[in-house]
Amino acid sequence: MEHDEELSAAEEAHLRSLVDAEADGDERAVEAALRPRSLDEVVGQERVREQLGLVLEAARRRGRTPDHVLLSGPPGLGKTTLAMIIAAEMSAPLRLTSGPAITHAGDLAAILSGMNEGDVLFVDEIHRMSRPAEEMLYMAMEDFRVDVVIGKGPGATAIPLEIPPFTLVGATTRAGLLPGPLRDRFGFTAHLEFYEPGDLDRIVRRSAGLLGCEVETAGSAEIASRSRGTPRIANRLLRRVRDYAQVRADGLVTREIARVALDLYEVDESGLDRLDRAVLDVLCRRFGGGPVGVSTLAVAVGEERETVEEVAEPFLVRSGLLARTPRGRVATPAAWRHLGLAPPAVDGTTPLFGP
Numbered sequence: 236m237e238h239d240e241e242l243s244a245a246e247e248a249h250l251r252s253l254v255d256a257e258a259d260g261d262e263r264a265v266e267a268a269l270r271p272r273s274l275d276e277v278v279g280q281e282r283v284r285e286q287l288g289l290v291l292e293a294a295r296r297r298g299r300t301p302d303h304v305l306l307s308g309p310p311g312l313g314k315t316t317l318a319m320i321i322a323a324e325m326s327a328p329l330r331l332t333s334g335p336a337i338t339h340a341g342d343l344a345a346i347l348s349g350m351n352e353g354d355v356l357f358v359d360e361i362h363r364m365s366r367p368a369e370e371m372l373y374m375a376m377e378d379f380r381v382d383v384v385i386g387k388g389p390g391a392t393a394i395p396l397e398i399p400p401f402t403l404v405g406a407t408t409r410a411g412l413l414p415g416p417l418r419d420r421f422g423f424t425a426h427l428e429f430y431e432p433g434d435l436d437r438i439v440r441r442s443a444g445l446l447g448c449e450v451e452t453a454g455s456a457e458i459a460s461r462s463r464g465t466p467r468i469a470n471r472l473l474r475r476v477r478d479y480a481q482v483r484a485d486g487l488v489t490r491e492i493a494r495v496a497l498d499l500y501e502v503d504e505s506g507l508d509r510l511d512r513a514v515l516d517v518l519c520r521r522f523g524g525g526p527v528g529v530s531t532l533a534v535a536v537g538e539e540r541e542t543v544e545e546v547a548e549p550f551l552v553r554s555g556l557l558a559r560t561p562r563g564r565v566a567t568p569a570a571w572r573h574l575g576l577a578p579p580a581v582d583g584t585t586p587l588f589g590p
């Protein structure tokens with residue numbers, strides 16, 4: 236191997252600036268380019284793929300618009316990708332909006348009244364829609380009609396408006412926050428699960444092919460194993476490793492290159508990144524392993540509560556490093572060991588001698 240283990244400060248700064256530039260706008264373009272475009276191209280999620288495939292095929296045979304679909308699961312597992320695929324498989328136009336973008340029922344009425352038969356309406360972060368908009372959506376989903384209220388106070392009148400049959404695709408990272416009546420109006424709910432290392436490996440190799448980047452088998456496996464079950468992270472790590480391979484070596488991604496590059500970007504062997512480790516660190520060192528409330532934890536690491544809850548925690552819980560209890564978050568013995576610390580003894584005392 237013809238690269239040095241150590242990076243000079245200038246090279247490190249250069250690598251970091253590459254990351255920042257891509258994160259700004261380019262990153263989205265790259266992500267879009269790597270999206271599978273049909274159900275056949277989707278890697279993993281066999282159950283969801285089969286279920287969704289049936290829903291779509293049946294609708295196609297009947298010549299009807301498919302039932303409304305709810306996609307739920309943690310960030311980066313393919314919800315937006317699947318929404319686009321649903322439209323593509325139905326050869327239907329996709330209209331995109333999001334819960335936070337619909338602040339008034341009127342915003343939704345405007346979108347719905349512009350729909351044509353068979354259109355797919357994608358509402359991302361559907362759990363963050365306003366209450367009045369949500370109620371309007373119930374009606375639109377069930378009866379393909381909405382009441383548009385004109386005027387205010389006693390003089391206000393509701394004008395019924397027919398909407399051509401459409402398919403609503405909602406995406407949420409928090410299915411639990413969706414009100415029952417809304418959840419029940421989806422004919423099919425797809426729960427996306429974290430990906431197995433083998434699937435992530437296939438995703439890394441597929442993406443590498445699209446990016447024109449040569450990857451050895453052990454190289455892609457190394458990237459996959461640090462991707463925390465998430466395709467978006469797998470693709471992002473691949474791009475960082477590719478940068479490193481191109482700048483510091485001959486462009487070929489070997490296991491060694493992947494390891495050195497990912498260590499540089501502070502993604503450890505278990506896939507924990509800086510935020511995950513910060514959460515564990517604060518939990519163990521500052522709060523004695525908990526229990527501590529998630530809001531307190533978020534403030535302590537300088538992040539939004541949602542980020543800690545939706546980005547860091549699911550993976551930490553899944554890795555058996557953190558437990559959610561009614562009294563707050565608790566570090567498991569494995570968390571202490573991960574930080575190179577001795578777990579506190581069961582009776583609450585700290586051992587005299589650490590590792």
Ligand SMILES: Nc1ncnc2c1ncn2[C@@H]1O[C@H](COP(=O)(O)OP(=O)(O)OP(=O)(O)O)[C@@H](O)[C@H]1O
Pocket residue numbers: 266267269270271276277278279280309310311312313314315316317408438466467470
């Ligand atoms: N099954 C898959 N096979 C291959 N690539 C995938 C798959 N799922 C997701 N990806 C890749 O991961 C990236 C992120 O997926 P996507 O944007 O659909 O996630 P998301 O669930 O909508 O996330 P968020 O909740 O943050 O909106 C995409 O660019 C896509 O390339």
Ligand SMILES: [Mg+2]
Pocket residue numbers: 314315316359406
């Ligand atoms: Mg998305």
